[in-house]
Amino acid sequence: MKKVGVAILGLGVVGGGVYEILTEKREYFKKTQGLDITVETVLEKNVERALSRGVSKATIAANIEEVVSNPNVDIVIEVMGGTEPAKSFVLKALMSGKSVVTSNKELFAKHWSELEEEAKKMNVALMFEASCVGGVPIIRVLQDGMQANRIKSIKGIINGTTNYILTKMAENGADYDTALKEAQKLGYAEFDPTADVEGFDATYKISILSSLAFNSKVCIENVYREGISGIDKDDIAYGKSMGYTLKLLGIGKQSEEGIDVRVHPTFIKNEDPLASVSDSFNAVHLVGDSVGEIMLYGRGAGSLPTGSAIVSDVIFAAKHSENYYTPFKNNVKGNKATKFVSDFVSKYYVRMLVKDDAGVLAKISGQFAKGDISIKEVKQMSSEENLAEIVVITHPALESAMQKTIEKIVSLKEVVAVKGFIRIEE
């Protein structure tokens, strides 16, 4: 039976899950995979934490050098998060001829090319299933299940924290701050929630996923990013009444105009299969030119779901001698070789607070017309005294034209404020 020795860097939530799966299922993997996988060493500063997970003192390494020089270690699992020292540790492991399995989306989105170059040089595996959408094997599907396709689009709910917050805002009419606090209390959101709520986490993931989908490196600099912290619960309610559900989507599209990748709050039709993905669940919807629509749904985070993805990579790396290296030039910041759309096209939802005068709607409509933006639907609701709210849904328009039009609308004396501005995908 093939013996596989692994090292785990970091015994936090995910590292703990990996350790649990590998130790509890050693016999199971012998039987089902023909592999004897053993945890040879772990690197964890917090010795108490390591011991409390059942790791013996002798298994805890003093430093990264001890890990990468251990001849019994074939695969190094990096689950520390952050870019440093994770990056140096991963590079050391690769340079020592160890294969690496990581869940680190930030590291990967920022330094993929550098890591891959080293892995290629040493002919070892560099695997990252757990970096995107936790337990859902989306990377495997993109690499080994969709090769026959030119992928036209990828759309995903790829951040559980924001999906939880938006679900609570929609279900309970909670405002953003209340929903965030609830998410923090339940451990779905960090004390500093910036990475999640401002869309950085989703940006890392859609950068990785759309690179694979489009066979072209999509750097995080190529991704338009907007988070959910500015979302008003009223827009969620108005959208709902007009047939839309609000989600923070990672969106990647490829057409003759180029590649278009973004992260922003997005209204989707209530009937869209992504609309019913609630709480901390994740889902990714793909369209391939041969296969048509495909959707994958599951847990995007958590100790055991992410552990499942890590262990899946460990087993894959142990079973195959051929390693995966991406076929695209992925080392250029700004990425001149790839054509990106300079200005994307979307439909829009705009909510304006206006003075309740006759003719205000005509003035606003006029501005949309001047911007060459066709209106699909208008809804007017009286608000406080002498004020009204107007919601406009547009047909597809250029983002730049839309931004200019909004500027002009804001400057109208009848318009108090543009209160809501949300892109629509349908």
Added chain:
Amino acid sequence: MKKVGVAILGLGVVGGGVYEILTEKREYFKKTQGLDITVETVLEKNVERALSRGVSKATIAANIEEVVSNPNVDIVIEVMGGTEPAKSFVLKALMSGKSVVTSNKELFAKHWSELEEEAKKMNVALMFEASCVGGVPIIRVLQDGMQANRIKSIKGIINGTTNYILTKMAENGADYDTALKEAQKLGYAEFDPTADVEGFDATYKISILSSLAFNSKVCIENVYREGISGIDKDDIAYGKSMGYTLKLLGIGKQSEEGIDVRVHPTFIKNEDPLASVSDSFNAVHLVGDSVGEIMLYGRGAGSLPTGSAIVSDVIFAAKHSENYYTPFKNNVKGNKATKFVSDFVSKYYVRMLVKDDAGVLAKISGQFAKGDISIKEVKQMSSEENLAEIVVITHPALESAMQKTIEKIVSLKEVVAVKGFIRIEE
């Protein structure tokens, strides 16, 4: 660049899709996969059909011997369907040292072990992604994305024809015959629809999928099978009003009691993610002990979606030198090595036409009680004159106890008939 020569056996709907993808995307695969894949030869009796797809006369083989003796052929794609001559052809290909990619679920469900033995002997690949759920990479996910898990259950809408029929019956209140005729007119159902509507096709697929999921061979003899031809539109409507959607499900469960695999019409909750999978779409829902819930959704059939799965297997086989052989003993009919449940547990929906007498409900309830079956919900509706309809929803009960109770209920003089009997999964 690695050259890969393929042969296609059968240029019907799926074979045509495979030919189209491989010829149109030859340059794309060179660029993205580093493989130069060429169709070296095809075997198709209907020469006209082959020519009409753009195949040159010189490419058409005279017989299987010519195909398997062609030194330029590395991989043989079998998309003929049926067990013979497909089985002989696949065996000849394997014996000649060719890898085989097949979409043939019937062949695979019935003769997997024999084929695998030959593949193992010759150390070639035997791949079958396209045999289950068309373009959805469920086999890849089970083999390479869920290895860390003990899978507890697999539930799937794995036959598009029946899902289309049931969707139309639910949406339009159409009866079975009308919906079937519509499906036939649109090409979703065959002229002889038996394989689909009686659940044979779904049985082949769930036999393959649950074998992989549970690491134990599940023969088709181990699968309880019941089709949809006896479904009354009234039961769909009553179910709907009680919160249930009717689907033909393939179900596999593994617990300490053993393995339980079935295909039958099933009520699921309207909120179940599988309930919104309509028309000819397919979906598979899995529960793993580490990853929790996962669902995959997409096209289960059709020329290009199935072609996508075939080509995906071709690329995988070409890129990897290690082949997959199943770790379970899969050669025993009846399969004594694996523990199967002798009597499964389910919830039930029962609709009875009864005489509208006082006391009839008491009598019926009495029979359920005697059978040790606990009732969850009862609904009584007046029907024609002097007759009433009673619908009973039960708590979980043994199938054998339920069958005995139904027998007793039928024999009650107050009961005209048991009109509907449908299992519930929630």
